[in-house]
Amino acid sequence: MNLIPVLNTVLPVFLIVALGFLYGRRFPTDIDTANRLNMEIFTPALIFSALSAQGFQIADYSQLALAATLVVLGSGLVVLPFVRLLRVDWKTFVPPMMFTNSGNMGIPILLLAFGEAALPAAIVLFLVENTLHFTAGMYMVNHRANLWNVLRTPMILASIAGIAVSLSGFVVPSVAAVPIEMMGQIAIPLMLFTLGVRMVDADFSDWRLGLWGAVLAPVSGLVIAGLLYPWLTLSPEQMAYLFIFAALPPAVLNYMVAEKFQQEPKRVASIVFIANLLSIFSLSAVLAWVL
DSSP states (O other): OOOHHHHHHHHHHHHHHHHHHHHHHHSOOOOHHHHHHIIIIIHHHHHHHHHTSTTOOGGGGHHHHHHHHHHHHHHHHHHTTHHHHHTOOHHHHHHHHHSBOIIIIIHHHHHHHHOGGGHHHHHHHHHHHHHHIIIIIHHHHOTTOOGGGGGGSHHHHHHHHHHHHHHHTOOOOHHHHHHHHHHHHHHHHHHHHHHHHHGGGOOOTTHHHHHHHHHHHHHHHHHHHHHHGGGOOOOHHHHHHHHHHHTOOBOTHHHHHHHHTTSOHHHHHHHHHHHHHHHHHHHHHHHHHHO
16 A cells, blocks of 8 residues: 555645644744634635636535535434443534534645645535534534524635636636635645644543544544445545545534533543544545545
């Protein structure tokens, strides 16, 4: 087995995360502003740039989006029986298993593994997971969460605008397209770097639960992807994208949501950060298989 492609894909991602962690340890850094800029400016620019590009057809990704939706929702059903075994509140454990790092990890790994041609699919997968997280995920943790606000987030607005441009056939003038694309190029490395900085304050007190999360997050997603495999007519490339998506670790947003609604944030932090640290092994294994 040739491990060079796997290492060339995984190591750059984790090296940037490690650099962010080392910088955060050496220089205490408030990354709230950087995260806000990334969520409100740079990531929406990346989304719009990918979706409005010439040649993008949303219909080409409809089955992939449906499969990704089923992976997210189905993984929650797979892990639900473990809640009683682990003696943990389902609101604490199930959402991190469902809502994964499709932005911080998913986009750069797909780009490094498959090149720029994978960007539209990576964006579609990110949008599916992110939209489900801000709707179903928020409702799971807090039934009084205002789901209408999701439609007003810059990323959703950028998605709607990008798809509208694609369907209309309109070509964005280069004087606008170039700076939007340049701003979008900031998003991915900034996601990884700030993930590393945030790990400086990670809570590993409940490490046993974190280890369970590190195992069950990829396994639950892969189980659902495997069950869907015989029924899908995806191209080999899109099928590979789906399996990588299914194996991603929990999103950091799970911790932020738990902290906001006081849903055992320390336990969620242990799940999220230990699972992300150990994902180098699970992602390497899946990449070795699909590549």
